[in-house]
Amino acid sequence: MGKKVKTSRKGKKAWRANISMEDIHDYFEKSTKDALSGGSLASVPTESLFFIDKSKDLSVKRKIEKKREKVLRVDSVLKKNPFVEAVPSSKQKDSKKKKKEALKAKDVVVQDVPKDDSTPDSGMVPLWGNQGQQSGKARQACKQSIIPAVEVEPPGCSYNPSFESHQDSLAQAVAEEMQKVYKNELGPQPVPLTVMGEVIDEDDKYFMEADDGSDDEMNEENLSEKEDTLTEKRPSKTRRVTRVELNKRARRKELQRKEAEAKRAKELSEDIDTLPDILQEIAKEDEEKQKKHLRRVIAKQERLKACPPRLGKYKFQPAPPQVLLSEELTGSLRKLKGCATLARDRFKSLEKRGLIPPSAKTGRK
Amino acid sequence: MGKPKHYRPPGKKKEGNAARYVTRSQAIKILQVSLSDFRKLCIHKGVFPREPKKKVKGNHHTYYHLKDVMYILHDPLLEKFREIRAYQKKIKKAKAKKNDELARLLLSRAPSYKLDMVIRDRYPTFVDALRDLDDPLTMIHLFAMLPAIDRLKIEAKRIHNCRRLCHEWQAYISRTHKLRKVFVAVKGVYYQAEVDGQKITWLAPHARQQVLTDDVDFNVMLTFLEFYEALLGFVNFQLYHSINVKYPPILDPRLEALAADLYALSRYFDANYRASVREPQVAGSSRSEQELEESDLRLAQLQHQLPANEPGALMHLVQDAASEIEEDEATRECKKLFQNKKIFLSREVPRESLLFVIPAFGGIVSWEGDGAPYAEADDSITHQIVDRPTQGHVYLSREYIQPQWVYDCVNARIILPTEPYTVGRDPPPHLSPFVDDEAEGYIPDYAKTIKQLQAAAKRDVQPLPGTENDDLDNSENMLAEGYISRTKAMEAAEKKQQMMLLEKQYHDDLKMELQVVSSINKQSPAKDMESKEESLPDVEQSAIGTEDPSRLMMSRKKRGLAIAIEMSKQRKKDHVEKLKERKRNIEAAQKSEKKHKKAQLY
Numbered sequence: 001m002g003k004k005v006k007t008s009r010k011g012k013k014a015w016r017a018n019i020s021m022e023d024i025h026d027y028f029e030k031s032t033k034d035a036l037s038g039g040s041l042a043s044v045p046t047e048s049l050f051f052i053d054k055s056k057d058l059s060v061k062r063k064i065e066k067k068r069e070k071v072l073r074v075d076s077v078l079k080k081n082p083f084v085e086a087v088p089s090s091k092q093k094d095s096k097k098k099k100k101e102a103l104k105a106k107d108v109v110v111q112d113v114p115k116d117d118s119t120p121d122s123g124m125v126p127l128w129g130n131q132g133q134q135s136g137k138a139r140q141a142c143k144q145s146i147i148p149a150v151e152v153e154p155p156g157c158s159y160n161p162s163f164e165s166h167q168d169s170l171a172q173a174v175a176e177e178m179q180k181v182y183k184n185e186l187g188p189q190p191v192p193l194t195v196m197g198e199v200i201d202e203d204d205k206y207f208m209e210a211d212d213g214s215d216d217e218m219n220e221e222n223l224s225e226k227e228d229t230l231t232e233k234r235p236s237k238t239r240r241v242t243r244v245e246l247n248k249r250a251r252r253k254e255l256q257r258k259e260a261e262a263k264r265a266k267e268l269s270e271d272i273d274t275l276p277d278i279l280q281e282i283a284k285e286d287e288e289k290q291k292k293h294l295r296r297v298i299a300k301q302e303r304l305k306a307c308p309p310r311l312g313k314y315k316f317q318p319a320p321p322q323v324l325l326s327e328e329l330t331g332s333l334r335k336l337k338g339c340a341t342l343a344r345d346r347f348k349s350l351e352k353r354g355l356i357p358p359s360a361k362t363g364r365k
Numbered sequence: 366m367g368k369p370k371h372y373r374p375p376g377k378k379k380e381g382n383a384a385r386y387v388t389r390s391q392a393i394k395i396l397q398v399s400l401s402d403f404r405k406l407c408i409h410k411g412v413f414p415r416e417p418k419k420k421v422k423g424n425h426h427t428y429y430h431l432k433d434v435m436y437i438l439h440d441p442l443l444e445k446f447r448e449i450r451a452y453q454k455k456i457k458k459a460k461a462k463k464n465d466e467l468a469r470l471l472l473s474r475a476p477s478y479k480l481d482m483v484i485r486d487r488y489p490t491f492v493d494a495l496r497d498l499d500d501p502l503t504m505i506h507l508f509a510m511l512p513a514i515d516r517l518k519i520e521a522k523r524i525h526n527c528r529r530l531c532h533e534w535q536a537y538i539s540r541t542h543k544l545r546k547v548f549v550a551v552k553g554v555y556y557q558a559e560v561d562g563q564k565i566t567w568l569a570p571h572a573r574q575q576v577l578t579d580d581v582d583f584n585v586m587l588t589f590l591e592f593y594e595a596l597l598g599f600v601n602f603q604l605y606h607s608i609n610v611k612y613p614p615i616l617d618p619r620l621e622a623l624a625a626d627l628y629a630l631s632r633y634f635d636a637n638y639r640a641s642v643r644e645p646q647v648a649g650s651s652r653s654e655q656e657l658e659e660s661d662l663r664l665a666q667l668q669h670q671l672p673a674n675e676p677g678a679l680m681h682l683v684q685d686a687a688s689e690i691e692e693d694e695a696t697r698e699c700k701k702l703f704q705n706k707k708i709f710l711s712r713e714v715p716r717e718s719l720l721f722v723i724p725a726f727g728g729i730v731s732w733e734g735d736g737a738p739y740a741e742a743d744d745s746i747t748h749q750i751v752d753r754p755t756q757g758h759v760y761l762s763r764e765y766i767q768p769q770w771v772y773d774c775v776n777a778r779i780i781l782p783t784e785p786y787t788v789g790r791d792p793p794p795h796l797s798p799f800v801d802d803e804a805e806g807y808i809p810d811y812a813k814t815i816k817q818l819q820a821a822a823k824r825d826v827q828p829l830p831g832t833e834n835d836d837l838d839n840s841e842n843m844l845a846e847g848y849i850s851r852t853k854a855m856e857a858a859e860k861k862q863q864m865m866l867l868e869k870q871y872h873d874d875l876k877m878e879l880q881v882v883s884s885i886n887k888q889s890p891a892k893d894m895e896s897k898e899e900s901l902p903d904v905e906q907s908a909i910g911t912e913d914p915s916r917l918m919m920s921r922k923k924r925g926l927a928i929a930i931e932m933s934k935q936r937k938k939d940h941v942e943k944l945k946e947r948k949r950n951i952e953a954a955q956k957s958e959k960k961h962k963k964a965q966l967y
Contacts, residue, residue, distance in 0.1 A: 125481070127484060128490060128599075150555070152550075152566065154797070155809075158549065158794070294925045294928055298925065298928075311414045312425070313427075334753070338551065339552040341575075342575060346507055347585075354413055356413075356585055
């Protein structure tokens with residue numbers, strides 16, 4: 001609406017108004033800035049300004065950092081606060097805890113003192129103090145098996161055994177082997193994987209079963225029919241018991257009772273007569289019981305000595321004894337054919353003592 | 366009015382075996398660890414499966430006692446295992462992202478665990494640890510022989526550690542003369558030492574290649590080994606400190622490179638002893654780290670200074686130590702066995718074993734190879750141990766014998782005559798020292814001759830207790846002569862022996878009865894302490910005999926055991942009879958054969 005300002009005008013004033021001085025101003029500003037900050041960056045070669053960071057994958061790092069900057073509220077809540085004590089997973093009684101702490105403090109003292117003058121670098125401490133004593137309460141050691149950790153072989157297994165003991169050990173080894181063989185021979189036959197005969201089709205099988213089944217069903221039906229007829233014929237209502245009959249029954253009952261009493265009395269008198277015999281019998285029974293018990297105790301002892309209790313799915317199988325054969329006896333340590341499966345021997349010992357449950361034989365063939 | 370027994374309100378605890386025992390999978394659920402971690406924890410904490418009377422979940426499960434599971438649950442080791450598992454996941458993740466740098470960084474900071482508290486928990490006193498040392502020693506000796514295989518995660522580092530631990534143990538035993546019995550069997554060499562009154566038996570395999578079979582779970586074995594390594598380390602530490610030797614021994618690198626660790630260790634002992642003698646003068650009241658380092662350096666130097674071929678070095682050491690360590694009868698006897706004997710080992714004999722055994726009985730020993738204390742040409746060598754069919758070059762001043770001689774001497778505790786052991790001959794049978802001949806009832810022939818020799822040696826030595834050292838060689842010569850023409854002396858000895866036998870029988874009877882008592886005690890380990898107090902009256906009881914009155918006094922269980930023991934005795938007797946019978950048969954057969962031959966000749 002208003003009048004438009006006229007922009008073009010002739011004369012000096014007009015020049016000044018229309019020509020913008022901004023770029024010049026900017027230039028001066030920039031140059032002064034550069035001068036202050038130590039030279040313009042434009043003149044510097046690009047190599048010195050930038051370099052390619054080959055050490056890391058930048059994009060991945062940026063991503064990770066971006067994520068790291070953000071702290072979710074859940075995380076910030078879960079962050080450990082130094083002023084709040086952690087909640088222990090299990091609550092202990094105060095007195096116990098205090099005792100333990102005291103003990104620990106003592107231990108620390110015990111551990112620290114010898115550390116100073118003995119071995120600072122090895123990280124070893126005298127666990128049992130200097131006298132081999134320990135004050136702390138220890139857990140009752142759990143019952144170990146009665147089998148010793150290292151069983152010394154019988155004298156027949158010496159590298160140069162005497163003749164008799166060698167024969168003895170050899171016989172034992174042979175007996176064990178033979179026992180295995182006999183067990184294989186005399187044991188139940190395994191179920192065969194294949195059966196002789198022709199292969200029967202699925203359809204045929206169905207028909208066979210159907211034929212067999214039909215006969216049976218027929219018979220059953222017949223039988224059940226007969227039964228039904230029988231039950232129908234039977235009179236359903238009960239007969240009335242007469243007084244005469246009741247009396248009869250009562251009398252019979254009385255008679256039976258008397259007879260039983262008499263019998264009992266007779267037996268008693270007989271028993272009294274044969275009292276010594278009965279006493280003997282009882283003694284015999286007791287003895288037998290005791291013997292049975294004894295047998296069980298002994299058997300259990302021997303079983304425990306020979307093998308561990310059944311601890312898992314598999315049964316423990318002992319390793320065969322290591323005896324030299326008669327032709328391997330050289331009498332020389334140099335020519336001795338030593339046992340090469342000691343690792344297995346140790347493993348079997350662990351199993352035998354019940355430290356680990358026996359595992360199935362996993363021999364690759 | 367009580368509730369019916371079968372009714373159990375919901376939420377109430379169950380009773381009996383169902384509540385007391387849990388299967389393995391239940392235990393894992395309780396502990397919230399993986400199966401492999403659970404197995405490791407069980408081995409470290411000494412928790413083993415049990416056999417409940419009623420197997421509630423079936424016969425094909427492994428059961429653990431709930432108390433044992435709780436025992437694991439309260440252990441700090443469990444938390445540590447979880448931490449390690451979480452950390453492993455981090456490493457795995459870094460590796461999966463191909464972030465090798467991070468993985469390496471994480472690996473270098475991986476948390477580890479220590480077993481010292483566990484060991485202290487399981488073995489409250491040092492004697493407890495010693496008592497249980499059989500298995501650790503055997504296992505560590507075995508692994509020292511195994512090849513390192515990556516597939517089974519058997520690292521070379523661990524095998525070296527095992528070797529080191531073995532040598533440290535052997536050096537201690539050898540140095541303090543605690544070895545008692547040695548038995549060379551097909552499996553390996555059985556040693557028995559007596560430390561702090563505890564008999565420790567272990568098996569060291571022969572120096573042969575070991576085969577690793579597939580039926581052995583090496584994960585389990587390695588876990589056991591881990592615990593045993595820690596245990597033996599602490600035991601060695603304790604033992605070394607008891608004789609005033611610094612524990613992680615600093616060895617001469619030259620000898621170590623030559624695989625003569627045992628010898629290096631013995632030299633270390635010697636040097637350390639001398640150093641400890643000097644140290645109080647040098648080190649004043651306060652000792653800084655630097656001084657310690659210096660003393661270490663000096664130690665190493667001292668080892669170098671020790672003259673390499675000084676023959677008396679070990680003997681010197683033995684004499685020095687004598688004043689310090691209080692010794693019992695057996696130790697003194699063992700120390701003097703090979704005194705004044707200078708033994709040289711040929712190339713083909715088992716060096717490790719003999720280097721351990723001979724110094725343990727006071728002998729000086731050297732071997733063929735670099736770093737040996739003296740060479741084969743040394744004139745003062747009295748015995749050379751060879752194991753070859755014929756010996757080429759022979760020094761007249763020494764005797765050439767087979768290695769078995771050493772072991773038999775050690776077991777008999779006398780110097781045996783050397784003729785049966787000379788080169789090229791079949792040596793007499795190597796008898797097991799672990800068999801109690803009297804208890805067994807059957808005595809092999811060679812054991813009888815050894816016994817006679819022992820009796821003779823005792824008679825020779827006893828009148829001259831002061832001068833026995835000088836007379837040892839003489840007595841040996843006499844023994845040798847006596848062995849060749851054993852007539853008069855033996856007859857005289859026989860009378861004495863009979864007396865001794867009677868005495869022995871009496872002792873044996875006593876021992877048997879003691880065994881009865883001890884085996885009964887074993888039956889009830891919980892009541893062990895009480896029964897120890899009661900053991901005296903028990904002995905008296907059993908001394909009365911196995912008649913009815915004493916038996917009536919026993920409990921039913923003990924009575925059963927006593928009868929069982931009698932039965933086993935009877936069986937043993939029968940067995941001995943059988944052996945004798947067999948021998949008679951063999952002899953008869955041989956005789957008849959000879960006759961036959963003679964008949965054929967004529």
